[in-house]
Amino acid sequence: MIRPYRAALAAALSLTLAASGAASAAAAPSTGLPASAVTPSTITAWSTDTWRSMAAMTDPQTGLPADNIGGALAPASRARYTSPTNIGAYIWSAITARKLHVIGEQEQVQRISRALDSLARLERHPDSGMFYNWYDPATLQLLRTWPENGSTVYPFVSSVDNAWLAAALMIVHNGVPQLRHKSDPLLGAMDFGFYYDSQARGPDVPAGLMRGGFWVEPPPGCSTKGNYEHRGPDVYYTCHTYGAFNSETRMISYVAIALGQVPPAHYFAPWRTFPDTCDWSWQEMRPVGEWREYLDVPVFEGAYRYRGLQFVPTWGGDMFEALMPDMFVPEEQWGPDSWARNHPVYVRGQIEHGMNDARYGHWGFSPASDPQGGYREYGVDAMGLDTNGYASDEERTSVDYGFAGCPDRPAQPLPAAYGDGVVTPHAVFLAMRYAPADAQAELTRLRNEFDSYGPGGFYDSIAVRSGTVAKRYLALDQGMIMAALGNLYGGDILRKEFTRGGAERFLHPVMRIEEFSVPAEQ
Template sequence: MKRRSVLAIGGAAAAAAAALTATPASAASATSTDRPLSTGDRRLLTGYARDTWRSMEAMVHPATGLAADNIDGALAEATRSAYTSPTNIGALMWSAIVARELGVIDRRTARARISKVLDTLARLDRHECSGMFFNWYDPATGAVLHTWPDNGNPVYPFLSSVDNAWLAAALLVVGNDEASLRPRGERLLSGMDFGFYYDEAARGPDLGAGLMRGGFWPERPPDQPAAVEGNYRGCGPNVFYTGHHYGTLNSESRMASYMGIALGQVPAEHYFAMWRTFTPTCDYSWQEAKPEGAFATHLGIEVFEGHYTYRGLKVVPTWGGSMFEALMPGLFVPESRWGETSWGRNHQVFVRGQIAHGLDDAKYGHWGFSPASDPFGGYREYGVDAMGLDGAGYTSDRERTTVDPGFAGCPDREPKPDPVSYGDGVVTPHAVFLALGHARSDALTQLARLRRDFDVYGPGGFYDAVAVRSGTVAKRYLALDQGMILGALGNVLAGEVLRERFSVGRARRRLKPLLGLETFGVPAVQ
C-alpha cells in the first residue's frame, strides 16, 4: 500500500505521473543535466529526501548518536543492526547537513545530531599511530566488535582505507559547514593519516608512485594467510596489510586517494599510478575486454589512458561495472567540473551505458545496477559486466549472466556469443539517484516507473533493491545507500551542498589541478 505521506506533496504526484508518459529511455535518448528542475520535480525530490531522512533517524542509537548499518522496511527499532562502520557514521553526518538544507530538519536539530556523533567519535578506540577507525563498532555502545552479532563468528579488528575515507570526507564537510563544530571535526580529521596505507613501491621502483592498500589488521588474522606484515610510516608495531592494493582509478576506493592527497599525506603522483584500464597485452588478458587507448605522461608518470567500447560508447570502466563505484566519490569531489575532459565525460557515458544495458540489452524495462541488498537474502554486488574490468564481473541479474567479448590475439580468449536473454535483474534505487546529476530526465522517469511497477516504497523512502522480473523486493534500508540518496538529492536541490563544503581550501588547492590534466581518451559527444 502506498503511504499518504509520500503522495501528498502538492504537485509531486502529478510530476511523477507526467514522467510515466515518456517512452523508456535508451542509450541514444539519455539526457544530460541541461533541463532545469520544475517546481513539481523539486516537490517530488524533496518528499523523497524527507522520507529517506526518516530511515536515517530510525537507525540512530540515542545513547551514542551513531547510525546502525541497516534496519528493516518497517523501521522497527528492534531490527536495527548491532553493527556500524566509519562509512555509516559519516553518512549520517552528511545526511543531516542535506536534511537541514532542504528544510527537512532545522539547523539546531542538525547541529545536535552531528555534535553527538563527534562526541562519540572522540571516545571510540582507534589505531594509535594511524589515527584510523576500526571497521566495525557496536552502535549502541561504541565498542569495537570482536564477535559478529548475527552469528557469533569472530571479528578480527580491521581498519579499511576506503571506509575511513568516507568518514574523513564527512568530517571535512562538517568542518567547512559549521564553524561551531569545526574544531572538534578538525581534531578528529587531523589525527587520520592516510599515508599509513600508501605503499610507494607497489608498482615497482621505477614508476615513481605507488598504490593504497585496502586496509590492515593490527594483529595477523588466522583466516588471512596473504596478509603482508609491514609499517609504511614506521610508527609503532608492525601491522598486517591486505594482500591487495586498490589499483583501479574508477572505483569508490579512489576516495581514499583523494583524501590522502587533499590532506598532503600521499603524493599527487599516486593519482596517475592507478590504472584507467590495464594495457592491451596478453599479460592482462584476464580483464573483461581488450581496451583501446594511448599512453600519456602526467607528473612524470606514464599512464595508459585506456577505455572500453560498450554499445558504441567509449567508457573508462569501473572494477565491477556498478554505479556506486563510478559516481559516489563525485558526491563530494566536483569531478565533472574539475575534470571536465575526463570525469565530466566519463560519468555521463557510464550512466548512458547502464541505461542501455537495462533497457536495450537485458530488456528489463528498468536500470540502475550497484551493490545492494539481495532481494532473496543477504547482500550482493550488481553491475553491468561489460563495463567492469574484472573478468568475472558484477552481473545485473541473480542468475549471474555474463558476457565475454574475448581478447584478440591472446590464447584462450576467443569471444563468446552474447547472452540470448537475462534472468531476474536486480535494480537498486540509490544507483538511479546517483544518476540524477548526469541524466536527470531519465532518472526521474526511472524512479517513477519503479514506484508504479513494484511495492518498492515504504516509510523510509525507497527500499534497497528489487528483482524486476519476479517483483521480489528487499524491504530494508542501508545507511550507506540512504546516505548516497540524500547526498545526491542535496547536490541536485541545494546548490551542490556537499561538493561545495568539501571543495574548499586544501582539497581545492591539491585536487583541482590534478583532475584537469587528462582526457581519458573519451570523446565529448558520442
C-alpha cells in the same frame, strides 16, 4: 525528531530546480520525462522520507547509525553493527537534511555533535588515528564477534571506509564550523600515509597505490607485514592495493591528496584500464587507448566499448563505483577532458543495458540488498574490468568478450537472455545529475510498478521480473540518496564543503590536466 519544513523547502527548490535541471541536461541529453517533472513536492517527499530512515537507524543515546534497519523502521530491527562509512553517511545526510529544510540548524548541530562525541570514544588504531571497521552503535564497543552469527571478527582498519568518514569530517569543518573543536582533532589524527605503498607500481614510477587496509593482529589468510609510516608496531596489510582508478576507492586518493598526506602525482598511479597486451588478458576485454605521461607518471589511457559507447570502466560495472566520489568532488567540472566525458556515457551504458540489452524495462545496477536475502554486488558485467564482474540479475548472467589477439582468451557467445534483474534506487539517484529525465522516469516506474516505497523512502532494491522487493534500508545507500539530493537541489552543498581548502589547492590542478580515451561526442 524530523521537522519537515515543507513550505521553506518548496520555496528553496523552486529557485534551484530549473538551474540544476538545465545543467544536467547540458551534461547528458536524455529522453523520457522532462527535467521539470521533478517537482518541489517530489523532492520534499524524497528527502523527508529518506532522512526518516537515517534518523530511525540512529541510536538515540550514542547518535551513531546502525548499518541497516527493517522496512517498517522499527527500532528493534536495527542492525547491531556499524562502520566508519555508515557514520560518515549519517553526518553528511544531516547536513543535507538541514540544507533542504527537513530539519533545523539546532537539530543538525545536536545530531552531529552527539555523533562526534561518540566517535571520540571509539577504540582506534593509535598510530594512524584510523577507525576500525565494525563497532556496536549502542555500546560503542569494537566488535570481535559478529552479532548475527557469532563468528570471530579480526579487527580491520579499512582505507576506503576511513576515507568516507574523513570526507564527512572535512565537510563538518567547513559546513558546521561551530563543531570544529570536535571534528578537527578526529580528522587531524587520521594519517592516510599508513596505507600508501610508494613502490606498488615499481621503482621507476614516482607514485604508488593505496592498500585496502590492515589488521593489527595476524589474520587468517593472506597478509603482508609492514609499516609504511614507520611509526608504532608493524601491521598486517592486505595483499592487494587498489589498482583500478574508476572505483569508489579513488575517494582514498582524493582525501589523502587533499590533506597533503600523499603526493598529488598519486592521482595518476591507479590504472584507467589495464594495458592492452596479453600479459593483462585476464581483464574483461581488450581495451583501446594510448600511453600518456602526467607528472612523470606513465598512464595507459585505456577505454572499453559496449553497445557503441566508449568509456573508462569501473572494477565491477556498477554505479556506486562510478559516481559516489562525484558526490564530494565536482569531477565533471575539475576533469573537463576526463570525468566530464566519462560520467554521462557510463550512465548511458547502464541505461542501455537495462532497457535494450537485458530488456528488464528498468535500470540502475549497484551493490545492494539481495531481494532473496543478504547483500550482493550488482552491475553491468561488460562495463567492469573484472572478468567475473558484477552481474545485473539474480542468475548471475555474465559475458566474456575475450581478449582479441590472445589465444588463451577467445570470446564466448553473448547471453541469449537475462534473468531476474535487480535494480537499486540509489544508483538512479546517483545518475540523476547526468540523465535527469531518464532518472525521474525510472524512479516513477519503480514507484508505480512495485511495492518499492515505504516510510523511509525507496526500499533498497527490487528484482524487477519477479517483483521481489528487499524491504530494508541501508545507511550507506540512503546516505548516497541524501548526498545526491543535497547536491542537486541544495546548491552542491556537499561538494562545496568538501572541496574548500586542500582539495581545491592540491587535487583540482592534477584533475584538470588529464584526458581520457573517451570521445568528447558520442
